[in-house]
Amino acid sequence: MATMECKIVTLGEGRVGKTSLALKYVKNEFHKDEISTVNANYLTKLVQIPQGSVQLNIWDTAGQERFRAIASNYYRQAKGALIVYDITDRKSFDKVVSWIKELKSQAEKNIVIVVAGNKCDMEKERQINRPEALEFCRKMQIRHFDTSAKSGNGVEEMFMELASQIFEANKGELGQSGRNSRRGKITVEKTKHRENSGKKGGCC
Amino acid sequence: MGEISVWGWGRLSASFASVNPIEISIPKKSIGMFIGRKDSLIWTDTHLYSWGEDIVTAQEHLSPSKVPNINEKPSLALSQNSTITILTNDGQVYKYENYEPSLLYFTEKIKSLSCGSEHILALDVNGKLYSWGNSTKGQLGQGANVIGVCTSPRLVLTEGKFIEISCGYNHCMGLDELGRVFTWGSGADGRLGHDNSQDQYEPCLIESLNSKFIVHLACGYLHSSVISNTGELLTFGFNGYGQLGLGNLEAKSIPSIVSSLIGRRVLDMCCGAFHTVCICENGEIYSMGMGIRGQLGTGNNTNTSLPEKSQLLVRNLTHEYAKLYCGSESTFLMTSGKCDLGSPSRPSITESQDLSLLSESTQAGFRPSNLPPKDPAEAAHHKRLVADQARMYLDRIREREKNIQKDNERKIIREAEIREMMKIWENDVLPYWDKKKKSKQVEKLIRRGLPPKVRGEVWLRLIGNPMGITQDFFIINVNKAQKLHEALEIGDGEALGKEGSLKFIKQDISRTFHQMGYFREGSPLNQQLRDLLEAYTLCRPDIGYVQGMSYIAGMLLLNLEPYKAFLMLMNIIGSPLLIPFYRLDQVGITRRCQLFKLLLRYNLPEICEHFENEGVKPAMFLIEWFLTLYSRSLNQDVVSRVWDLFFYQGPLVLYQAGVAILKILGSGIMNEDLAGIMGLLSQINNFCVNGDVLIEAIDSIKIPEWIVQEVGYMAEENL
Numbered sequence: 001m002a003t004m005e006c007k008i009v010t011l012g013e014g015r016v017g018k019t020s021l022a023l024k025y026v027k028n029e030f031h032k033d034e035i036s037t038v039n040a041n042y043l044t045k046l047v048q049i050p051q052g053s054v055q056l057n058i059w060d061t062a063g064q065e066r067f068r069a070i071a072s073n074y075y076r077q078a079k080g081a082l083i084v085y086d087i088t089d090r091k092s093f094d095k096v097v098s099w100i101k102e103l104k105s106q107a108e109k110n111i112v113i114v115v116a117g118n119k120c121d122m123e124k125e126r127q128i129n130r131p132e133a134l135e136f137c138r139k140m141q142i143r144h145f146d147t148s149a150k151s152g153n154g155v156e157e158m159f160m161e162l163a164s165q166i167f168e169a170n171k172g173e174l175g176q177s178g179r180n181s182r183r184g185k186i187t188v189e190k191t192k193h194r195e196n197s198g199k200k201g202g203c204c
Numbered sequence: 205m206g207e208i209s210v211w212g213w214g215r216l217s218a219s220f221a222s223v224n225p226i227e228i229s230i231p232k233k234s235i236g237m238f239i240g241r242k243d244s245l246i247w248t249d250t251h252l253y254s255w256g257e258d259i260v261t262a263q264e265h266l267s268p269s270k271v272p273n274i275n276e277k278p279s280l281a282l283s284q285n286s287t288i289t290i291l292t293n294d295g296q297v298y299k300y301e302n303y304e305p306s307l308l309y310f311t312e313k314i315k316s317l318s319c320g321s322e323h324i325l326a327l328d329v330n331g332k333l334y335s336w337g338n339s340t341k342g343q344l345g346q347g348a349n350v351i352g353v354c355t356s357p358r359l360v361l362t363e364g365k366f367i368e369i370s371c372g373y374n375h376c377m378g379l380d381e382l383g384r385v386f387t388w389g390s391g392a393d394g395r396l397g398h399d400n401s402q403d404q405y406e407p408c409l410i411e412s413l414n415s416k417f418i419v420h421l422a423c424g425y426l427h428s429s430v431i432s433n434t435g436e437l438l439t440f441g442f443n444g445y446g447q448l449g450l451g452n453l454e455a456k457s458i459p460s461i462v463s464s465l466i467g468r469r470v471l472d473m474c475c476g477a478f479h480t481v482c483i484c485e486n487g488e489i490y491s492m493g494m495g496i497r498g499q500l501g502t503g504n505n506t507n508t509s510l511p512e513k514s515q516l517l518v519r520n521l522t523h524e525y526a527k528l529y530c531g532s533e534s535t536f537l538m539t540s541g542k543c544d545l546g547s548p549s550r551p552s553i554t555e556s557q558d559l560s561l562l563s564e565s566t567q568a569g570f571r572p573s574n575l576p577p578k579d580p581a582e583a584a585h586h587k588r589l590v591a592d593q594a595r596m597y598l599d600r601i602r603e604r605e606k607n608i609q610k611d612n613e614r615k616i617i618r619e620a621e622i623r624e625m626m627k628i629w630e631n632d633v634l635p636y637w638d639k640k641k642k643s644k645q646v647e648k649l650i651r652r653g654l655p656p657k658v659r660g661e662v663w664l665r666l667i668g669n670p671m672g673i674t675q676d677f678f679i680i681n682v683n684k685a686q687k688l689h690e691a692l693e694i695g696d697g698e699a700l701g702k703e704g705s706l707k708f709i710k711q712d713i714s715r716t717f718h719q720m721g722y723f724r725e726g727s728p729l730n731q732q733l734r735d736l737l738e739a740y741t742l743c744r745p746d747i748g749y750v751q752g753m754s755y756i757a758g759m760l761l762l763n764l765e766p767y768k769a770f771l772m773l774m775n776i777i778g779s780p781l782l783i784p785f786y787r788l789d790q791v792g793i794t795r796r797c798q799l800f801k802l803l804l805r806y807n808l809p810e811i812c813e814h815f816e817n818e819g820v821k822p823a824m825f826l827i828e829w830f831l832t833l834y835s836r837s838l839n840q841d842v843v844s845r846v847w848d849l850f851f852y853q854g855p856l857v858l859y860q861a862g863v864a865i866l867k868i869l870g871s872g873i874m875n876e877d878l879a880g881i882m883g884l885l886s887q888i889n890n891f892c893v894n895g896d897v898l899i900e901a902i903d904s905i906k907i908p909e910w911i912v913q914e915v916g917y918m919a920e921e922n923l
Contacts, residue, residue, distance in 0.1 A: 014751070015711045036712045038752035038836060039827040042882035057879065064708055064751045066788050073823070 002174050003046070005055040006166050009075045011099045012084035013092035014063030017118040020149035021084060022060045025159050030150055037062040040074055047163040051171070054163040056080075072106060080112040080166045082158070087117045087146075088125040093133065100140060112165040114143045116158055121148040206524070206540045208234055210246075211516055214476070214499030214534035217256060218242070218264060221533075223498030223505050225516045225545060228536070231268055237538060239531030240283040245271075247278040252290060259286045260302055266608060273303050284319045291317050297326060297357075302724055308357060310334060320371035320389075320423075325378075326357060331365030333378060333407075334358060341374045342405035343389035350405075362386065362407045372423030372441075372475075377430075378407055383417035385410045385430055394457020395428050395441030401457060412458045413438075424475035424493075425532070430459060435469030437462040437482055445478045446509025447493030453509060465490060465511055471521070477532035481514070487521035489514040489528075489537070497533040517544045614894075626655040634658065637665055650852045651903075653845045653895055660763035666851040667775050675767045678739055685738035709737045709749050716754040723758060732766050733757055740773055747777065747786050752831030759835045759843065776833070780919040781855040785830045796830075797822040799914060804863050807905050811866055811873060818878045822862075825885045829862055837888050838898075845895035849902065856907060856915060864901035868892055 010018040019037050023029045026043045041060040046053055059074040061067065075081055083099045085092040096115055103111055115137050117128065130146075137144035143161055147154035210228045215221040230246055231253050237246040243256035246268050253268035276292040283289075288300040295313025298305040312328040319325070323337030323344055334357040335344040344350060345360040364380030371377075375389030375396060386407035387396040394401050397410040416432040423429075427441030427448060438459040439448040446453055449462040465484070473482035479493030479500060490511035491500035498505050501514030516537060518526050524541030537543075628649065633640055640646055654662050688706060713733050716723045723730050736757045741749045756776070760769035777786050784792025800822045805812040815821075828836065833850070835843045850857045865888050866873065872891075873881055884891075892898050 014708055033715055035836070036715045036751045036754075038831050040824070041886065042824070042879065044879040062751055066748065066750050069788055069790055070793075070823075070827070 003053045003055055004167055004170060004174060005057065006079035006170070007057045007059065007077060008080035008082060008162065008166070009059045009071070009078045010061060010082045010084060011071060011075070011103075012063060013086070013089070013095045014065075016063065016084045016086040016089065016092045017149045018063060018082075018084050019060050021082070021116060021118060021147060021155060021158075022058050024149040024152055025155050026058070028152070030152075032150075039067065039070065045159075047160060049160060049164040049167060051164065051167050052174075054167055056159065056163060075103060075107050075111075078107060078111060079170060080114075080162050081107065082114055082116060082162060084116045084118050085128070086119050087128050087130075088119055088122050090127045093117075093128045097136075100142070110169045112162060112169055113140075114145060114158060114162050114165075116145050116147045116154075118147050118149060120146040120153060121150050206542060207232075208525075208538060208540055209543070210234065210237070210536055210538045211543060212534060212536040213501040213514075213516075215497040215531065216534055217266070221497045223501075223503055225501050225514070225537075225543075227543075229267055234538065236280060236527075237529050237536060238280075238282045239529055239534060239536060241532060243283050244531065245281045245283055245288065247281055249279075249293065250277055252278045252281055252288075254283070254288075259283065259288060271300070274298075274300065274305060276305075280317055282317055282319045282324070284324065285322070289317060289319070289324060291315075291326075295329065302727075304727075310357060316369060318369045318371045318376075320376065321373050323371065323374075325360075325369045325371055325376055327366055327369050327378075331367060331381065333360040333362060333366055333369065335360050335376075341390035341403045343371070343374045343376055345376060345388045345405070345407050348405040360407065364407070368421060370421050370423045372428065373425040373477075375423060375428070376407075377421045377423055377428055379418055379421050379430075383419065383433065385413050385418050385421060387428065393426055393442040393455040395423075395426055397428060397440045397457065397459050399458050410459065420473060422473055422475045424480065424530075425477040427475065427478075427480070428459075429473055429475050429480050431470050431473050431482075435471070435485065437465050437470045437473060437480075439480060442478075443509075445494035445507045447475070447478050447480050449480060449490075449492035449509065449511045451510050462492075462511060472526060472528050474528035474530045474535070476530035476535060479530070479535070481528050481530060481535050482511075483518065483521070483526055483528055483537070485522065487518040487526075487541070489516055489518075491535070494533070499530075499533050499535050501535055513546075515546045517546055518542070519544060621652070622655045625649060625652060626657060629655060629658045629662070634661070634665075641665070647852070650848050651899060653899075654848050656763075656844075659844065659848070660760075660768065663772060663847070663851050664764065664768055667772055669771055669775075671771075671774055671778075673771045673774055677743075678767045678770045681739035681742045682735045684742050685735070688742070706738055706741055706749065708751060709734060709741070709754070712751060712754045713737075716758045722762065729758075729761055732761055736761065736766055736770055736773065739770055743774065744777070747783070750786050750788065750831060752828065752836065753777075753786070755832040755835040759833075759840075759847070762840075763844075779855045781858070781915060782830060785827060793823065793827065795918070797826055799911065799918075800826055800859055800862060803859055803905070803907065803911060804866065806908055806911075807863050808867055814874055815881070818876075818881060820878055820881050824882065826862060830858065833858065834861065837886075838892055839889045842889070842892055842895045842898055845899055846902070849899065856912075857902065860902045860905040860907065861898070863905045864898060865892055867901050867905070868898065 010022055012018050019041060020030060020034050022043050026045045037060060039062055043058045043060060044055060046055050061071045061074055081103055083096050085096050100113060103113060117133055134144055145154045145158040147158055149155065210230045211225045212228045213222055213225045231248050233248045234246050235249055238244060243254050243259055246253050252271045252274050254271050255265045255268045257264055274290065276290065276298065278290050279293040280291040281288055290298045290300055291314055295315065297308040297310065297314050299308055310328060312330055314326045315329050316327040317324060320343055323335060323339065326334040335346065336354045336357045337344065338353050339351055344354055346358055364384060364386060366378045366380050368379040369376065372395065375387065378386045386409055388404040388407045391400065391402045391404060396404055398408060418430045419433050420431040424447060427439060427443065429437065429439045431437055438461050440456045440459045443453050443455045448456055450460055469485040470482045471485055473480065476499055479491060481489060481491045483489050489501065491502065491514050492508055492511045495502065495505050495507050500508065500512060501516060502512050503515050518524060518539050518541040521541055524539060526537060526539040526541060529536040529538065633646060685706065713723055713730055714725050716733065723733050733754065737749055737754060757769065757773055760772050764772065777783065781796065784796060801812065834846055846861050868891055869884055873884055876884060
């Protein structure tokens with residue numbers, strides 16, 4: 001079966017939980033005081049979806065506005081983007097809008113975007129009206145997920161959805177296998193036997 | 205009485221278990237211990253020590269090390285969910301979190317403590333009980349109407365005058381001075397001994413024990429156990445592993461005598477999660493229940509539902525002190541007696557085992573009964589595999605121990621070296637600084653690493669104060685920040701331009717070096733760090749605050765007072781080799797990353813090529829390294845050494861350091877793809893543990909003349 005390798009990027013205001021969501025998903029870890037991200041972290045996970053499997057290479061970017069210019073380096077060529085806001089912080093939701101705009105104009109045309117309303121374990125402090133968020137995303141034709149990196153709620157589903165949408169959007173490219181350029185995102189299933197191959201042995 | 209020794213068996217640490225009793229190295233004159241789920245405590249009458257997972261940093265201490273910031277003398281302590289609770293020898297109780305003790309208030313002096321999974325019981329000198337924590341099953345004993353979390357100690361209303369208490373996972377037992385036993389909390393499986401399985405919300409007398417005089421009690425996770433004055437052992441509750449010692453696996457809801465021990469006179473007893481251990485008058489130790497980690501001490505890892513003799517025997521016990529302590533899957537004996545280590549009662553499978561390698565299912569000895577028997581050849585093959593794994597694991601353990609020992613030796617040598625250097629700095633160098641600062645002697649001293657005591661002072665002298673920043677200037681800016689804060693509270697931060705980055709500072713403070721807890725909310729350094737960064741942001745609105753700066757400021761504050769740290773920060777960040785990173789100026793960063801790449805290619809062409817093939821660009825890691833000057837990635841000792849050299853030689857050292865780190869990662873990096881490389885780069889602190897090695901590697905990185913020229917241009921053009 002084919003494995004699709006794709007780059008996705010996490011975007012959103014500082015402290016909304018981008019790193020926490022990625023870590024929860026990839027390593028099932030949660031730290032209450034996750035250290036602030038400087039520039040970007042890199043994580044990978046192989047996701048099995050009914051249609052095949054997708055290797056998500058996640059670039060988890062820093063949230064501070066100042067890093068925004070650099071973030072473009074990461075979302076360029078990305079097949080998917082996860083935009084995160086904090087349901088207890090109005091301003092972080094406003095940022096979602098500007099990120100979507102930026103991606104639509106600057107990123108790859110068929111980039112798949114999903115939005116996560118994170119920290120839904122803190123429902124009491126909610127500042128963003130849920131129907132409002134859903135309506136907004138519906139208009140933009142973007143899937144919205146309620147997530148909690150703390151409890152793990154919605155995290156798995158969200159990444160699965162992201163992976164399967166990316167698969168659908170890019171499956172055309174799967175057929176034209178050709179050479180596996182490292183930077184090309186599509187590769188045909190190869191078994192990775194690092195011990196045996198020692199140095200990376202090109203493609204299959 | 206002889207000297208106190210401690211023996212342990214079962215799961216002794218997160219990654220190590222032994223089916224045979226092992227003598228544990230402990231602080232001299234230890235008087236008591238507590239085995240927690242992740243960390244364990246041991247204390248002498250003056251100090252408290254812990255091993256296992258550190259409650260704040262989560263790093264593993266392999267041997268007992270002193271718990272910092274405790275000035276009181278401990279008489280008992282326990283650890284529960286990252287909090288240590290300490291009972292002092294004058295009856296006071298402290299809650300200890302994030303390395304800080306805080307006093308809990310009681311009307312009387314406390315004499316004992318016990319804890320369950322989420323609750324704590326305290327017993328005062330008058331026999332009164334107090335409880336706090338989570339009461340889901342009535343384990344606080346405060347009646348059916350107190351459900352949920354109780355954050356401070358509350359009196360438990362009881363009729364008895366208690367002398368001993370014990371907590372299970374979510375049930376409790378109390379012993380009163382008349383030898384009566386009261387239980388409360390979860391009653392599942394009959395663990396409360398009231399001939400039913402109801403939860404009890406208040407201490408409730410076990411009537412079936414009225415004919416006995418009980419002298420000692422202990423709770424397992426889900427079972428309970430008591431000793432009578434005649435030395436009988438009685439057990440009740442969950443029995444899924446045979447922990448009741450009754451020869452079957454049926455739960456008991458009334459205390460039942462462990463008949464196979466009749467006549468042996470049990471002196472002390474303790475319960476682990478699913479096992480029970482007792483020591484008899486003749487010095488023999490008997491265990492029953494779960495044995496999978498070797499916690500029974502019988503030399504193997506099978507469960508037993510009948511008391512089985514452990515290998516350890518205490519000689520001449522009636523004249524010696526002996527006390528049993530259990531962790532959830534371990535057993536410890538603290539004794540003043542001489543111990544003999546008998547042979548295992550049944551042949552052992554392996555000497556020790558790695559828990560991750562040998563989970564229950566892969567063990568040769570464990571096979572579900574509904575499966576047909578294994579083919580003998582296959583069984584033999586499996587056994588061999590298991591033995592191989594065990595051997596490999598033992599080798600690893602030995603290797604690790606050797607490394608730790610080497611590390612300790614190195615530390616001792618290093619400490620002596622630092623003391624000696626300290627003298628030189630204080631007597632020979634600092635008083636004659638102007639004359640000596642350019643001398644070979646100073647260069648040599650700096651390369652060997654500055655002693656922490658003079659580090660801040662020497663850094664300051666190396667950097668000087670070319671900008672002429674005064675203390676007043678600093679204070680004015682701190683105050684200005686205060687005022688701006690109020691404005692920010694109402695207005696929108698972005699309207700303020702880069703000064704608006706002020707709002708990020710607050711979020712990041714407690715997240716800086718969070719493992720160490722120095723900068724947590726409420727700690728003294730928290731406010732200082734905030735002041736420092738805010739003042740900087742206001743003085744350099746062209747740069748503002750960038751996430752990552754908090755680490756640099758934090759490092760400075762750990763070595764210098766705030767004003768001096770401020771002065772340093774202003775000067776460090778101004779360097780042309782660094783400033784584009786703080787401005788997040790793409791062009792400038794690209795140019796400096798290119799410079800780094802050239803230096804990498806010049807020194808380590810094969811790594812450079814490998815990075816190109818795998819799509820690893822220097823910007824992916826260099827931005828973080830430079831924005832934090834490595835202080836987020838390397839551990840503090842090592843990064844301090846890099847900084848010593850940085851202040852002495854200038855910012856090119858930081859480029860060399862980057863290449864040097866890649867050199868140390870060496871061949872490991874060559875076998876990895878992008879994901880693997882990024883993974884390695886995110887944990888360089890595990891590879892660069894020795895400052896000397898890193899300094900040596902930095903020195904080995906050659907800087908060609910044309911790079912020096914390029915740096916010159918950069919400084920001139922300020923690009």
